[in-house]
Every structure is written in structure tokens, then in C-alpha cells.
Amino acid sequence: MTKHYDIDKDLRYLELLSHTFPTVADASTEIINLQAILNLPKGTEHFLADIHGEYEAFLHVLKNASGNIKRKVNELFGNTLREAEKRELCTLIYYPEQKLELVKQSEEDIDDWYHITLHQLVAVCRDVSSKYTRSKVRKNLPPDFSYIIQELLHERTDDYDKRDYVNVIVDTIISTGRADDFIIAIANVIQRLAIDQLHILGDIYDRGPGAHIIMDTLRHRRNWDITWGNHDVLWMGACAGNDACICNVVRISLRYANLATIEEGYGINLIPLATFAMDTYKDDPCTEFMPKINPDDHLIDDKTIRLDAQMHKAIAIMQFKIESQIFESHPDWQMTDRCLLNHIDYEKGTIDLDGKTYALTSNNFPTIDPKDPTRLTDEEKELMRKLHHSFVISEKLHKHINALLQHGCMYAVYNNNLLFHASVPLNADGTLKEVEINKGQRYCGRQLLHRIGMQIRTAFQSDSDPEERQYAIDYFLYLWCGPDSPLFDKSKMATFERYFIADKETHKEVKGNYFTLRDSEETADYILDAFGVKGPNRHIINGHVPVKATKGENPIKAKGKILVIDGGFSKAYHNETGIAGYTLIFHSRGFQLVQHEPFTSTEDAILRGTDIKSTTQIVEMSNRRLLVADTDKGVELRQQIADLEELLFAYRHGYLKETEKK
Structure with a gap:
């Protein structure tokens, strides 16, 4: 033919x-x-959501591949090794440098230990690399040991003709003093090959102390992607120069007494804020603004707590002012009702909301002019100018935000799985809701998330039309707290109410229709169809709202078609959720949902071989092994x-x- x-x-x-x-x-x-x-068998995909700066737990979950490495060690060595020995081997793979130091302090015959351990590590490496081509494995090998590791992976001691050849390689590694370096190298290869693709479903930032450490780790990894979360977008907005986002970022850091990411990670100078706050609120107890401190993790003296509270209040009042200014400049957002400083009777210390009058828990607002409540004082303007400058010139912050832009988007479809952080705005009847973005342009579903992604990128393009770029920078605030934002999707963000109104009825944030309809298989199928996701085994995977496991909430919804994997990585959620996060593994045999208990510490993991206690739940298994062809x-x-x-x-x-x- x-x-x-x-x-x-x-x-x-x-x-x-x-x-x-x-x-x-x-x-x-x-x-x-x-x-x-x-x-070849399909590579293993690893899904994580809502890490919120908890870098130690994040790094450990990466190192142990949500228990995948431990499972392989058990399968390989079965009853030939004691449980303690398998635990020691796993710890060596996770933390090779630190574990080697401990072993050398206690091991009497270190050469014998090296010989046994090297063969064990090669066996594990051979197993995790078996899904890949030699070319792909070679690309993951360190240059110093590439040839040696390749030889050991493809020659075995059970081959009689090659037994001496393999043993001499191992003996020579030891005799030349390269055993430690080789162990570190091969352990890192095992970690990399255990996971083929890493999917982050948003919210790397806020609450925990090490978002910058997480971003540094990701920047040096291959094969990762992210669907942006509301907290990520907040930091993106701060980096782009949105002053309301900057205030929110600083306020949240002070709320959780975690300034490490801001000060140590990105070199943001908070001394001007501290000086301003101590002077302005020196006689204010700032009771509502005391930081949320975990007594097990923090040793903060009373003086520091007091200063944090003062800074917390100072930046919060500035935030409310600047947010109001932006809301008033964009009436199309229909958020001017959130300009709450205009609703306060400053003489009586009350506020009018939704036709009701509420007493404020405190009425000390020295920087607010009742005749013009949203105007910044000259001191606040100067402070905001300094904070703005610190954020927009932070080289490391820009590198990390560029990584989010390079590897991220609002949604993604991988192997019949639709990934997004929070929601797809829906009408009450379950149909896609049209949302206005700019100048009367209305979009829904897939097109809405795509257009928002384009809008976010516009904020960082210096050659964009200045008016369009400024709107894009402003729009970060809507994405953070707008009712129809796919990253928020609630009636309001009740930050002011939680600080200043005792009546908890005012604290309620009514969730959008997606959250009330996501138990429905029909809703899941409708959304999957709208995003063009095909195939019999298709899923929506997202996070955003912590699953309250202690109250019996199930992360598996819509008859298995929606998987919500925010189980509360952040320590701030542990009391609420009862667990420390979910991760999801999609390997060649199907889906496994892993529920994690709180991580103790890296030190504990190294010294005592403690791992994150995890419970694995099989979500869906394939009747045949999935291949790359699938x-x-x-x-x-x-x-x-x-x-x-x-x-x-x-x-x-x-x-x-x-x-x-x-």
C-alpha cells in the first residue's frame, strides 16, 4: 500500500x-x-499535598517513598534478615551520611559490615531500577561511581562465572577507602529511582518553618510538578509586589511564630516592622494576636511572644487597610462588603455586619482615622515601602517562584488523573459555574483554570501591557480570598471576625458547591468529562481541606473517583485531623493511599531507626500489571x-x- x-x-x-x-x-x-x-512496567507516581513548610516530614516521606522502599526491602530479604536489620538498612538508605557515622562508632569489624551492606544495597538498587531502561538508570547515577554501579547492577554473585568478578569490585571499593562515598551515592540513587514522578498538589508555603528548604529540595529534583495552592499563590503575589499578599504572608508567619522562611530563607528584614509595632502598640496587650505555639516544638520566651503579638497586630491592620483599597478599586470582584474597617463604630467599639451589631473584643486602633479608615498613616506607608522592596528584590524568593512557574499550573492531567489543589467552581445544580476574571470575561471549568494560570504568568512578564500586568498582580488577592476563586471557593475569609468578634457565627466560611457535591459519582464524572479526562479508571486528586480522620471522614469520595489527600501535614492541623497527612502512590499494580502518623524528628529516625508510622489502604488494583504503553x-x-x-x-x-x- x-x-x-x-x-x-x-x-x-x-x-x-x-x-x-x-x-x-x-x-x-x-x-x-x-x-x-x-x-516496561509503569513508573511509580507519588502524590503529596498541603506540606505547609513541614520540611522534616516532607524530606522523610521523599526518602522513604511513602514506605515504598521499606516494602521492597521486606520483599527482597523476607525472613533472611531480622526486623531490626531491615530497619537499620532502611535507615541507612534514608540517611546514609548520618547513619554511617553511628555505625563506625559501634561496629567492631567494619570491613565485614561494609561487605555485607554493599551487597544488600546493590540488591535494593537493582530492584528499584528494574522498571527503567539502562539509559534512564545511567542518567540518575553519580559520575564518580556510574560505571561501577552499572556493573554491579547487571552482574550477580549467583552467576558462577561472575561471582569472583563482583566480589573483587566490592572488595576493592572497601580497600581503596571509597566504601562510605559509594554507600552514600547508591543510597541516593535508590531514593531517586523509587519514585518516577512526584506530583505536589499545592500549598508548600505557610505555617511550618521550612518552605524554602522544601523549594531548594524540589529545585534539585528531576521529574516533579505542582498544581498551585492558595498559599503558594499568596507567596507568588507577594513576590510580584502585591502589598496585600505581602501583609498576609507576614501575618500568617507571625500567627504561627514561624519567621524562619521569611527571615532566614529569603532575607526579608522585619526589623522596621518590629520597631513600628513596639512603638505603636506598646500599651496594647494584643491578646487576639498571640501566636499559636506548639509547646513541644517551641522554646520562645515571653518577651518574644509579646513582640510577635505586637508585630502580628500591626501587619494585620495594615493588611485590612490595603485589602480594602484593592477591593474598592475592583468593584467587579463584588468584595467591597469585606471592607470591614468602614463598618466599625470606633467610639462604641462595635461593628455592623449583615444587619447585626457586634461588640469588638478590643477597640485600640491608634493608626486608624475613623473618617478615612482604610488610609495608611505616613509611618505605615514607609513601612510598607520597605517590606515591598524586601520581597521584590529577594533573589532566592524569585528563584523559588520561578521554579513554581516552570513546574506548575492551575490543573494538570496525568495518566487519566485530574489534579488540582482545591476546587472547580460549580453551581448549586452541579454544573460548571462561570466566573468573571477581567473586564467582563467569563470562563468556567477547564478554560477558567487555564485563563487564571495565564493571568498569574502575566504578573511576572515585564513586557506585558502595564495595565494588564497591574490587574494580574492585584488578582492574586482575589485568588487568595475571592468567593469564586478555585483556590478558595468559600463565601468569605473571616480573618477579621476571628480576631475581633467573639460570636463564632460570624467566623463561618460557607464552602462552595464543589465541596458539598464531591461525594457524588455523577459530579466527579461530569467534571472529568469537562476536562477531557478519559478512560474507565479515572480520578480527581486534590487536597486543600484537611480530612478529619478522627471524626470518621473518608478521603475516598464519589465511589473512589475523588481522592482528597490533605490529611494535615502541618503540625497546626494534627489535633484537628488526628493524623499527619496522606500520600498517594500509583504504581504498576494500582493505587495505594498511605495515611501517616506524626513524624517525630530526623534525629530520632537516625538514632533509633524510627520511621513514620503509616497505614496503607489499597484504593484500586489493576487486574494486570500496568505498562508504559498504558x-x-x-x-x-x-x-x-x-x-x-x-x-x-x-x-x-x-x-x-x-x-x-x-
Whole structure:
């Protein structure tokens, strides 16, 4: 059968392809390679959500691959190793440098230990690398030991002819004093290969002390992506120069007494804020603004707590003022009702909300002019100018936000799974809700999330139209607290009410329709259809709202089609959720949901071999092992094969000439 080409289109593309594969032999070899890859087992995907700065727990979950490495060690060594020995081996893989120091202090025959341990580590590495091509494994190997590790992975001591060869390699590693370096290198390879793709479902930032450490870790990883969360977007807005976002970022850090990310991570100078707060609120007890402190984790003296509370109140009042100014400049957002400083009777110390009058818990507002409540004082303007400058010039913050932009989006579809952080705005009847973004432009569903993503990127493009860019910068505030924001999707953000009104009825934030309808399989199917997600085993995976496990809430909804994996990584949620987060594993045999108990500490894990206690729940298992051919990558590879087959046809029928290699 003769093939026909669109000469203007197909041949132009095939000519470009021929530069990479200049001969029939080259194209044929690549087809063979790609066909083989299609028949490898699917790589393991790892889903995490709502990390909230808890870097120690995050790093440990990455190191142990949510228990995946421990499972492989158990499968490999079974009853041939005692439980304590398997635990020691796992700890060595997670924390090789620190564990080696402890072993060398207690081990009497270190060479014997090296010999046994090196063989065990090679066995684990061989197992975790078995899903990948040699080329992919090679790319993950450290240059110093690449050749040696490749030899050990592909030669075995149970092969009689190669037994001495393998043993001599191991003996020489020890005798040349490279055993420690080799152990560290191969442990890191095991960690990398245990997870093929890491998906973060938003909210790296706020509450915990180490968001910057998490971002540093991610920047040096391959194969990760993120669907932005509301707290990530808040920091993106602060980096872009949205003053309301800057105030919120500082306020939340003070609320949880965690200034490490701001001060140590990004070099933001808070001394001007401290000086202003001590002077302005020196006689104010600032009771409502006392930081939330975990007594097990913090040793903060009373003087520091007092200063945090003063700074907390100072930045909160500035936040309410600046938010009101932005709301009033964008009446299309329909959020001017949240300009609450305009609703206060400053003489009586009361506020009018929704037709009711409430007493304020305190009425000391020295920086507010009752005649113009949202105007910043000259001192506040100067303080805001300094904070703004510190955020927009922070080189490290910009690097981290650029990483979020490079690896992130508002939603993603991977292997029949729809990923987003919080919600898709819905009407009460479950249909997609149209949301206005800019100048009367209304979008819903997939198009809405795409347009919001474009808007976010506009804020960081210096060559954008100045008016459009300023709107995009302002819009970060709507994404943070707007009722129809897919990252918030509540009736209001009751920050002011929680600080100043005792009546908890005013604290209620009514969730959007997505959260009330997400138990419905029909709703899940409707959203999946709207986003073009196909296949019989398709899912929505998101986080945002902590699953209250202690109250019997189930993270698996809509008959298994929606998986909510925010179980509360943040220590601030542990009392509420009763656990310390969920992670989700999607490997070649199906889905496993892992429920984690609170992580003690890295030190405890190293000294005593304690791991995060996890409970694994099988969500969905495949009746056959999934292959690369069953994934999005498989679709891409099949298209590449089809293109290469066309290139072969073009060579063999004279449309193109083969090129001799130089």
C-alpha cells in the first residue's frame, strides 16, 4: 500500500527528524528501543499535598517513598534478615551520611559490615531500577561511581562465572577507602529511582518553618510538578509586589511564630516592622494576636511572644487597610462588603455586619482615622515601602517562584488523573459555574483554570501591557480570598471576625458547591468529562481541606473517583485531623493511599531507626500489571514510533536521502 504525504507539511517535519536519525539503521534502532520501553512496567507516581513548610516530614516521606522502599526491602530479604536489620538498612538508605557515622562508632569489624551492606544495597538498587531502561538508570547515577554501579547492577554473585568478578569490585571499593562515598551515592540513587514522578498538589508555603528548604529540595529534583495552592499563590503575589499578599504572608508567619522562611530563607528584614509595632502598640496587650505555639516544638520566651503579638497586630491592620483599597478599586470582584474597617463604630467599639451589631473584643486602633479608615498613616506607608522592596528584590524568593512557574499550573492531567489543589467552581445544580476574571470575561471549568494560570504568568512578564500586568498582580488577592476563586471557593475569609468578634457565627466560611457535591459519582464524572479526562479508571486528586480522620471522614469520595489527600501535614492541623497527612502512590499494580502518623524528628529516625508510622489502604488494583504503553508517555512514544516509521518509508521510497555520519 502506497503512502502519500502532504509535501509542504510532512516532508518538512521528516527533514527535521532526519537530522536526529540520519540513516535507516538509526531510525530502526530507535523504533526497537521505543517498542521495548512500551513494555516496561509503569513508573511509580507519588502524590503529596498541603506540606505547609513541614520540611522534616516532607524530606522523610521523599526518602522513604511513602514506605515504598521499606516494602521492597521486606520483599527482597523476607525472613533472611531480622526486623531490626531491615530497619537499620532502611535507615541507612534514608540517611546514609548520618547513619554511617553511628555505625563506625559501634561496629567492631567494619570491613565485614561494609561487605555485607554493599551487597544488600546493590540488591535494593537493582530492584528499584528494574522498571527503567539502562539509559534512564545511567542518567540518575553519580559520575564518580556510574560505571561501577552499572556493573554491579547487571552482574550477580549467583552467576558462577561472575561471582569472583563482583566480589573483587566490592572488595576493592572497601580497600581503596571509597566504601562510605559509594554507600552514600547508591543510597541516593535508590531514593531517586523509587519514585518516577512526584506530583505536589499545592500549598508548600505557610505555617511550618521550612518552605524554602522544601523549594531548594524540589529545585534539585528531576521529574516533579505542582498544581498551585492558595498559599503558594499568596507567596507568588507577594513576590510580584502585591502589598496585600505581602501583609498576609507576614501575618500568617507571625500567627504561627514561624519567621524562619521569611527571615532566614529569603532575607526579608522585619526589623522596621518590629520597631513600628513596639512603638505603636506598646500599651496594647494584643491578646487576639498571640501566636499559636506548639509547646513541644517551641522554646520562645515571653518577651518574644509579646513582640510577635505586637508585630502580628500591626501587619494585620495594615493588611485590612490595603485589602480594602484593592477591593474598592475592583468593584467587579463584588468584595467591597469585606471592607470591614468602614463598618466599625470606633467610639462604641462595635461593628455592623449583615444587619447585626457586634461588640469588638478590643477597640485600640491608634493608626486608624475613623473618617478615612482604610488610609495608611505616613509611618505605615514607609513601612510598607520597605517590606515591598524586601520581597521584590529577594533573589532566592524569585528563584523559588520561578521554579513554581516552570513546574506548575492551575490543573494538570496525568495518566487519566485530574489534579488540582482545591476546587472547580460549580453551581448549586452541579454544573460548571462561570466566573468573571477581567473586564467582563467569563470562563468556567477547564478554560477558567487555564485563563487564571495565564493571568498569574502575566504578573511576572515585564513586557506585558502595564495595565494588564497591574490587574494580574492585584488578582492574586482575589485568588487568595475571592468567593469564586478555585483556590478558595468559600463565601468569605473571616480573618477579621476571628480576631475581633467573639460570636463564632460570624467566623463561618460557607464552602462552595464543589465541596458539598464531591461525594457524588455523577459530579466527579461530569467534571472529568469537562476536562477531557478519559478512560474507565479515572480520578480527581486534590487536597486543600484537611480530612478529619478522627471524626470518621473518608478521603475516598464519589465511589473512589475523588481522592482528597490533605490529611494535615502541618503540625497546626494534627489535633484537628488526628493524623499527619496522606500520600498517594500509583504504581504498576494500582493505587495505594498511605495515611501517616506524626513524624517525630530526623534525629530520632537516625538514632533509633524510627520511621513514620503509616497505614496503607489499597484504593484500586489493576487486574494486570500496568505498562508504559498504558500511560500518557505510551501515547507519546507510539506517536514517535509512527513518525519514525514514516521516516523509514521516506528513506526507502526516495523521498529523503540517508546522510552519512561524519
